[in-house]
Amino acid sequence: MKNTILIVGAGFAGSVVARELAEAGHRLLVIDRRPHIAGNAYDEYDAYGVLIHRYGPHLFHTNAECIFQWLSRFTDWHDYEHRVLAEVDGQRLPIPINRSTLNRLYGLDLDEAGVVAYLEQVHEPRDPIRTSEDVVLNSVGHDLCEKFFRGYTRKQWGLDLSELSAGVAARIPTRSNDDDRYFTDVFQALPKDGYTRLFERMLDHPNISVRLNTDYAAIRGQLKPRHTVYTGPIDAYFDYRFGKLPYRSLRFEHEHLSDTEWFQPVGTVNYPNDHAYTRITEFKHATGQTHPGTSIVREYPQAEGDPYYPIPRPENEARYQQYKALAEAEPGVTFVGRLAQYRYYNMDQVVGAALKSAEMIKERLNND
Ligand code: FAD
Ligand code: UDP
Numbered sequence: 001m002k003n004t005i006l007i008v009g010a011g012f013a014g015s016v017v018a019r020e021l022a023e024a025g026h027r028l029l030v031i032d033r034r035p036h037i038a039g040n041a042y043d044e045y046d047a048y049g050v051l052i053h054r055y056g057p058h059l060f061h062t063n064a065e066c067i068f069q070w071l072s073r074f075t076d077w078h079d080y081e082h083r084v085l086a087e088v089d090g091q092r093l094p095i096p097i098n099r100s101t102l103n104r105l106y107g108l109d110l111d112e113a114g115v116v117a118y119l120e121q122v123h124e125p126r127d128p129i130r131t132s133e134d135v136v137l138n139s140v141g142h143d144l145c146e147k148f149f150r151g152y153t154r155k156q157w158g159l160d161l162s163e164l165s166a167g168v169a170a171r172i173p174t175r176s177n178d179d180d181r182y183f184t185d186v187f188q189a190l191p192k193d194g195y196t197r198l199f200e201r202m203l204d205h206p207n208i209s210v211r212l213n214t215d216y217a218a219i220r221g222q223l224k225p226r227h228t229v230y231t232g233p234i235d236a237y238f239d240y241r242f243g244k245l246p247y248r249s250l251r252f253e254h255e256h257l258s259d260t261e262w263f264q265p266v267g268t269v270n271y272p273n274d275h276a277y278t279r280i281t282e283f284k285h286a287t288g289q290t291h292p293g294t295s296i297v298r299e300y301p302q303a304e305g306d307p308y309y310p311i312p313r314p315e316n317e318a319r320y321q322q323y324k325a326l327a328e329a330e331p332g333v334t335f336v337g338r339l340a341q342y343r344y345y346n347m348d349q350v351v352g353a354a355l356k357s358a359e360m361i362k363e364r365l366n367n368d
Contacts, residue, residue: 003027003226004027004028004029004225004226005021005026005027005028005029005225005226005227005228005229005361006028006029006031006223006225006227006228006229007028007029007030007031007228007229007231008031008032008216008228008229008230008231008232009030009031009032009039009230009231009232009337009339010030010031010032010034010036010037010038010039010199010203010210010212011032011038011039011040011041011231011337011350012039012041012337012347012350012351012354013039013229013231013336013337013338013340013350013353013354013357014030014032014039014229014231014337014354015030015037015038015039015199015202015203016070016202016350016351016354016355016358017229017334017336017354017357017358017361018030018202018203018205018208018229019202019203019205019208020354020355020358020359020362021207021358021361021362022205022206022207022208023205024362025207026207026226026365027207028207028208028209029209029210029211029225030203030208030209030210030211031210031211031212031214031215031216031219032210032211032212032213032214033213033214033215033216034212034213035212035213036196036212037196037199037200037203037210037212038195038196038198038199039231040055040056040058040308041053041055041058041195041199041347042054042055042195042196043058043194043195043196044194044196046254046256046295047256048256048258048291048293048295049291050256050283050284050289050291050293050294050295051194051283051287051289052254052283052295052297053195053281053283053297054252054254055250055252055308056250056252056281056297056299056308057267057268057281057283057286057297058190058195058347059080059082059182059183059188059190059267059286060187060188060189060190060191060347060348061082061183061185061187061188061346061348062185062186062187062346062348063185063186063187064187064348064352065186065187067348067351067352067355068187068348070351070355071191071198071351074191074198074199074201074202075191075192075193075197075198075201076191076192076193077189077190077191077192078189078190078191078192078287078288079188079189080188080189080190080285080286080287080288081181081182081183081188082181082182082183082188082267082268082286083180083181083182083266083267083268084182084266084267084268084269084270084279085264085265085266085268085269085270086148086152086269086270086271086272087269087270087271087272087273087274088105088147088148088272088273089105089147091104091105092265092269093105094180095148095172095182095270096172096173096174096175096182097140097144097148097174097175098174098175098176098177098178098179098180099111099112099115099175099176099177099178100178100180102115102118105147112176112177113176115176116176119139119140119141119174119176122140122141122142122143122144123137123138123139123140123141124137124138124141124142125138126138129166130165130166131161131162131163131164131165131166132149132153132161132162132164132165132166132167132168132169132170133145133160133161133162133169134166135166135169135170136149136161136169139174140174145161147272147273148272149161149169149172149272150272151272151273152270152271152272152273152278153168153169155272155276155277155278155301156248156278156301157248157301157309157311158248158301158303159311159313163313164311164312164313165312165313165314165317167312167344168312168344182268190286190287190288194287216230216232216237217236225332226332226365227332227333227334227361227364227365228332228333228334229333229334229336229357229361230333230334230335230336230340231335231336231337231339231340232339232340233245233247233307233339233340234320234323234324234327234335234339234340234341234342235319235323237327237335237340238323238326238327241323241326242319242322242323243319245310245316245319245320245323245342246303246311246316247307247308247309247310247311247339248301248302248303248307248308248309248311249301249302249303249304249305249306249307249308249309250299250300250301250302250305250308251299251300251302251305252297252298252299252300253277253297253298253299253300254295254296254297255295255296255297255298256293256294256295257293257294257295257296258292258293259293260293260294261291261292261293261294262282262284262294263280263282263294263296264280264282264296266285267281267282267285267286268280268281268282276300277298277299277300278299278300278301279298279299280296280297280298281296281297281299282294282295282296283295283296283297307339309344310338310339310342310343310344312344316342317342320342323342327340334357334360334361336350336353336354336357337350337353337354338350341353
């Protein structure tokens, strides 16, 4: 192990750093406690032959051409623009809220200027904007907040909008036009042969070894790596010294419908006000696969279980900052990724953070 760099976690953060360092001539051991690579982006064919995302829908989108190009070394792409409907008052309406959402919900016939004027009238100006409630009330006002955001957020996070930082709800814009795409990024696509295949190619390098079903906690005392890159939860690394950092979890209920070619009209339908699940995703919309049946997933938020989401609110950020100070003082270890940096990162942001970390590690090892 003396000259080997240890990477804890085979998701985007760990695998991108591994590839970059391998190409710079370093030897790497990548471990993951799960029985597979690709982290939460893992996809697989289910028992019926439909390509599904085991840990919920993963739609790649970015405005960063360099990140898209970097990943393109390991995959071709299937172009896909995600669309989402929210079931509200017995109708399925576009979310993000757009012109058609308002016209159909309220039986109006507004043009774009009419939408701007309508929102101007109903919105509740907030200054400063600190919480997710401020964001939503400031842009769409009370009624739309209750119908589209309050219930969904309560289910997803177990918290009120007012208890979450502004960045959570700020992910969802409001539009006066008819654009019904969930994302407006320049690059929107899924890896043509799936995420797992992309990761297989990324990790396929003579300098990289991968060991699955291996928990860092079980081996950390035994190894003496030249450097460690840790992408798991930061509080676990430090044995919860400052208390647990809350991460929100989900239970995924996968289902295959063999006699149904299409279950719903778009990739995802959100249920802000009904049911224990937040949303249902039908994978074939996103992957473009042809199949006589279809596979869907329902997401049930929960407090316990695998950590999926950092929970952005000031008290958690304060605790994270305590851990971050320890991390910065930890010799020979780099912390990167959604769990290790406690950031509500999308995949492209994790790739960006990992490329940056790899550059820093290369420089540091060259100066050793
Ligand atoms: P992870 O993918 O979580 O990888 C970390 C890995 O470390 C895991 O495999 C874990 O098993 C391993 N690990 C942790 N601790 C240990 C240990 N002690 N020992 C060994 N291994 C360990 N992003 C988008 O851009 N678009 C989307 O549409 C999208 N949808 C999402 C939907 C859901 C339901 C979720 C949960 C996330 C979604 N994301 C999406 C975010 C995306 O999943 C993350 O940005 C990305 O996967 C984070 O990569 P990572 O490597 O930081 O973490
Ligand atoms: N949100 C909501 N209603 C919706 C969609 C989103 O209230 O119909 C809020 C909710 O708080 C959610 C956040 O906006 O957690 C971010 O939504 P996004 O779809 O980006 O969540 P993710 O895909 O990361 O789970």
